[in-house]
Structures are given as structure tokens and as C-alpha cells.
Amino acid sequence: NAGVTQTPKFQVLKTGQSMTLQCAQDMNHEYMSWYRQDPGMGLRLIHYSVGAGITDQGEVPNGYNVSRSTTEDFPLRLLSAAPSQTSVYFCASTPYRVGSPLHFGNGTRLTVT
């Protein structure tokens, strides 16, 4: 099993550019989420989805969009990149929103200049 697959691994953007971080899972998990990891702040939830067609905001949603057209895929879109979005982004999935551990992808390191 591939588990949770994220692409790309590294990305450099200029301020104002847009891009999409891809996330796919092959475990048929209903719940998927995006976190950003910043030094000293742990992981903060950006957006999540409890199933295809359903998405909602987390703690830090501003500047990001998501969609969930299939169970497998949960892309994260940066609409107009800002230096404050420089971070490491992790996608995660799990069968249920509550009571099951998250399975993480390998992360995307994004730098916005």
C-alpha cells in the first residue's frame, strides 16, 4: 500500500503565485486533512474533509482552498502565495474524524519568496 502520497516534495514560489499541493490516499479513508508545521507551533489544521463533497475550515484556513471530489484525493490550493505561507505542509487521512490515528504523507516543503 502506498498510504498517503503528497506531491511535490519541495516547491519555491514567488509572492502572488498560485499552486496546488496534491494529496492522495489509497486506504479508502473518509476523513482527510491538511496541516501546516511551523517551528515552535506544532501542527495547525488548515482544512479538513469528512467525505467526498464535504469540506470545512480548520484553525488557519485563510489563503487556502480545498475540494474533495473523490474519496482518494484532497488537493490544497494556495490562491496567492505570501511569505507567511512558507511552511511544511502535511496531508493526513484516517477512517473517522474522532477516535482513530492519522496517517500522514511525507510532506511538502514550501518556500515563498
Add this chain to the structure above:
Amino acid sequence: AQSVSQHNHHVILSEAASLELGCNYSYGGTVNLFWYVQYPGQHLQLLLKYFSGDPLVKGIKGFEAEFIKSKFSFNLRKPSVQWSDTAEYFCAVNAQDNDMRFGAGTRLTVKP
């Protein structure tokens, strides 16, 4: 909303020393508690979890954690650390109708 506090930002130990990392959460209801580990350059992996029952839970690689409900704590312990335990450790809380929330993390450095 639930929140998680990890008391130590960076812990440095010598091999064979005992480890205890503190974790406190704020939520009055039933919680599910987790510890994750992130080795350098890798993604987070589950170390152990507590849902209910015996408050002392054992995880992989000799780690254990104790849930003390009265103190809202879920501290991670290991009797004797190894150089390979060098990593960042995250405590996380997942309560009813709430997504998983993480503490700020504790970086552990084990000197050989």
C-alpha cells in the same frame, strides 16, 4: 476548543537516561490522546494512543504514557533512551466533534 500544551521545547539526554515528556490538554469531556514521533526529515508516525481503559498505555519502541484524568495530563515516558530516539515528539488530542489538535512539539536530542 481543545488545546494541548507541551512543557518542554528541547530536551537533551545521554543514552540510557530516562525520559519523561509532559503533555497537558484542556477539554472537559471524553478525549482520545495520542503521541506521535517525527524522525529527522520524515513524516509523523503514531507512537501510542489512549482511548479508554487502563490509563497506562504501551507503544512502540519501549515508549509508554500515562493518562491522569484529574490532571488533564498524558505524559510520555521511556526508561532508557537510545541515540535512535532523537526526534520530535508531538502530543495530540481528539475529542468528540473536534479534529485532532497538536501540541507545539518537544525536540529530543540523545547524545551517544
